[in-house]
Amino acid sequence: MAFINYATREINCKIVYYGPGLGGKTTNIQHIYEKTSAAAKGKLISLATETDRTLFFDFLPLELGAIRGLRTRFHLYTVPGQVFYDASRRLILKGADGVVFVADSQESRLEANVESLQNMLEALKQHKIDIKTLPYALQLNKRDLPTSLPPEELRRHLLFDGEPVFEAVAVKGIGVFDTLKAVARLILMRLKGH
Amino acid sequence: MHLDFILHDEEYQKIRALIERLRKDSNGRIVFLLDRNGQPVAYTGEMAEIDPTALASLAAGNVAATEGLAQLVGEQEFANLYHEGERDSLHLSVVGRRMILIVIFDERSSLGLVRLRVRKAAAELIPLLEEVERRGASEASQVQLEAAFAGITDADLDALFND
Numbered sequence: 001m002a003f004i005n006y007a008t009r010e011i012n013c014k015i016v017y018y019g020p021g022l023g024g025k026t027t028n029i030q031h032i033y034e035k036t037s038a039a040a041k042g043k044l045i046s047l048a049t050e051t052d053r054t055l056f057f058d059f060l061p062l063e064l065g066a067i068r069g070l071r072t073r074f075h076l077y078t079v080p081g082q083v084f085y086d087a088s089r090r091l092i093l094k095g096a097d098g099v100v101f102v103a104d105s106q107e108s109r110l111e112a113n114v115e116s117l118q119n120m121l122e123a124l125k126q127h128k129i130d131i132k133t134l135p136y137a138l139q140l141n142k143r144d145l146p147t148s149l150p151p152e153e154l155r156r157h158l159l160f161d162g163e164p165v166f167e168a169v170a171v172k173g174i175g176v177f178d179t180l181k182a183v184a185r186l187i188l189m190r191l192k193g194h
Numbered sequence: 195m196h197l198d199f200i201l202h203d204e205e206y207q208k209i210r211a212l213i214e215r216l217r218k219d220s221n222g223r224i225v226f227l228l229d230r231n232g233q234p235v236a237y238t239g240e241m242a243e244i245d246p247t248a249l250a251s252l253a254a255g256n257v258a259a260t261e262g263l264a265q266l267v268g269e270q271e272f273a274n275l276y277h278e279g280e281r282d283s284l285h286l287s288v289v290g291r292r293m294i295l296i297v298i299f300d301e302r303s304s305l306g307l308v309r310l311r312v313r314k315a316a317a318e319l320i321p322l323l324e325e326v327e328r329r330g331a332s333e334a335s336q337v338q339l340e341a342a343f344a345g346i347t348d349a350d351l352d353a354l355f356n357d
Contacts, residue, residue: 001198001199002198002199003198003199003200003201003229003231003233004198004199004200004201004339005201005206005235006200006201006202006206007201007202007203007206007207008206012233014231014232014233042245042247043247045248045251045252047255056255056259057255059232059248059251059252061247061248061251064354064355065353065354067343067346067350067354068342068343068345068350070342072354073247075232075233075247075251077251087262088259088262091255091258091259091261091262092255092258094231094258095229095230095231095232177355180355181351181355184351184354184355185351188351189346191198191339191340191343192340192343192344192346193340193343193344
């Protein structure tokens with residue numbers, strides 16, 4: 001749920017990047033961090049293992065500017081993708097205003113994508129968040145790899161119900177901001193009451 | 195559909211006054227109120243060198259993880275957490291259904307004093323937060339929120355991402 005503070009004229013929203021392990025969730029956030037001006041971003045926090053796998057979450061606060069006099073802040077979180085961190089993933093998803101599902105386009109990861117999507121739907125249900133009204137986008141990452149499946153096939157397995165889909169190469173920054181922008185837009189539109 | 199958390203100026207000032215009183219009564223360095231999702235709500239004290247957004251996000255993660263642990267051993271939650279440092283210590287306390295109150299203190303205070311004062315402040319804070327929730331959920335507040343965003347155009351949204 002968004003937090004609106006009329007006293008300080010701020011609106012704070014939480015966006016969670018979900019998806020299978022090594023799919024590029026942290027890479028998305030790192031690219032956003034690198035490409036955002038110092039004034040607009042806060043500290044990037046990564047709670048990672050010694051081998052740089054996300055242990056609990058990555059966190060990046062962004063303050064993108066004012067909209068109708070309200071300072072708009074987005075708090076970006078990633079979940080740990082590895083299957084056994086399920087409890088942590090559920091904790092992070094709580095209170096999300098928007099979700100990005102980062103799918104790994106490689107053929108060998110199709111099953112992991114489907115499992116992770118199913119896991120996300122269960123966790124949302126547990127938090128009483130309805131995917132149908134939740135601002136949500138699907139990102140098909142790693143489009144540059146020769147082992148990637150055609151987008152149509154991925155859509156057939158992963159598309160939920162008309163959500164925006166973005167093809168991305170997060171390591172090169174391709175599609176990263178488009179995805180973030182789409183979810184941010186959906187969140188603000190929801191607040192607008194549409 | 196979950197409701198957003200809407201804080202108006204009047205309640206915000208009351209919360210600020212209450213946490214400032216807690217800071218003085220507990221001899222704390224900092225008192226910080228956040229919601230369980232990691233959004234900072236209000237803070238007071240020596241915050242010059244601490245990033246409030248990072249503090250809120252990590253504290254919420256800490257409380258959430260501890261709550262997970264509590265449930266594993268058959269408890270609903272561990273309502274109070276204490277982290278002891280060489281110089282500064284942190285006391286985190288779950289207040290009501292959705293807030294976390296942090297007191298950061300040094301040798302000028304003690305855990306006993308902080309716990310006592312937090313308990314007293316929490317008892318005052320809970321009805322105040324319930325009032326915030328009631329008002330935020332009211333129709334008038336939702337109408338005000340929608341009105342605040344009604345004029346947003348695609349150009350406004352594009353402008354947010356262009357710097």
